[in-house]
Amino acid sequence: MTPYLKKGARMAKPLVGILMGSDSDLPIMQEAGAMLREFGIEYEMTIASAHRTPKKVLEYSQTAERRGLKVLIAGAGWAAHLAGFIASQTTLPVIGVPIDSSALKGMDALLSTVQMPGGIPVATMSIGKGGAKNAGIFAAQIIGTADVKVANRLKVFKVEMEREVEEKAKKLVAVSVAEPTLPEPEAAAPAGAKKKPRRRRWKKKPAAGQTQGPAS
Ligand code: C2R
Numbered sequence: 001m002t003p004y005l006k007k008g009a010r011m012a013k014p015l016v017g018i019l020m021g022s023d024s025d026l027p028i029m030q031e032a033g034a035m036l037r038e039f040g041i042e043y044e045m046t047i048a049s050a051h052r053t054p055k056k057v058l059e060y061s062q063t064a065e066r067r068g069l070k071v072l073i074a075g076a077g078w079a080a081h082l083a084g085f086i087a088s089q090t091t092l093p094v095i096g097v098p099i100d101s102s103a104l105k106g107m108d109a110l111l112s113t114v115q116m117p118g119g120i121p122v123a124t125m126s127i128g129k130g131g132a133k134n135a136g137i138f139a140a141q142i143i144g145t146a147d148v149k150v151a152n153r154l155k156v157f158k159v160e161m162e163r164e165v166e167e168k169a170k171k172l173v174a175v176s177v178a179e180p181t182l183p184e185p186e187a188a189a190p191a192g193a194k195k196k197p198r199r200r201r202w203k204k205k206p207a208a209g210q211t212q213g214p215a216s
Pocket of ligand 1: 077
């Protein structure tokens with residue numbers, strides 16, 4: 001069995017495997033791990049690339065179920081083949097996270113991850129950090145179908161999220177009441193409309209013999 005964990009790392013029994021195409025994806029994929037920790041789900045993380053280390057991805061995907069993993073999360077940018085390749089080698093659910101690391105800002109990764117041909121599904125999340133966060137939540141939801149503890153934590157998470165939004169809404173009301181003179185947003189001019197030239201205000205000329213004093 002390939003050790004995918006850091007030496008000495010605390011690991012009971014990982015249920016989720018998080019893979020990413022490069023270490024440059026880590027700041028994004030950490031979000032998935034953070035969510036799994038929130039729900040008390042053990043996971044392992046590694047770098048593997050369908051392009052650069054195909055043998056490793058093959059071995060990882062083919063042994064994942066046997067090693068007790070329940071869900072795999074794969075994050076990759078550019079021409080992202082990682083999630084699809086993993087999905088071709090296992091019947092475990094595979095969640096794909098397109099990463100915005102290229103000049104196309106993740107559109108390339110999104111299309112290569114989501115456009116799987118019939119027969120090899122990859123549950124594709126949104127591009128970037130939000131997608132990685134959702135991948136963690138979605139993996140928890142899959143595990144939650146057979147684990148009451150996780151299912152309950154997910155329910156609490158949703159209630160908490162609702163409470164946080166309400167709190168923010170209350171704060172916004174408080175701010176707008178405290179500052180009743182907030183400027184009205186300017187109405188957008190219709191497309192193509194010419195801007196009216198601003199009228200110049202001419203100062204009144206002082207009458208003959210009158211000097212201009214300082215403005216009062
Ligand atoms: P580097 O930063 O290492 O050059 O990688 C990675 O996910 C990363 O976002 C650039 C990008 O290449 C992606 N990559 C893939 C795959 N392997 C690496 N899309 C793959 O197998 O699909």
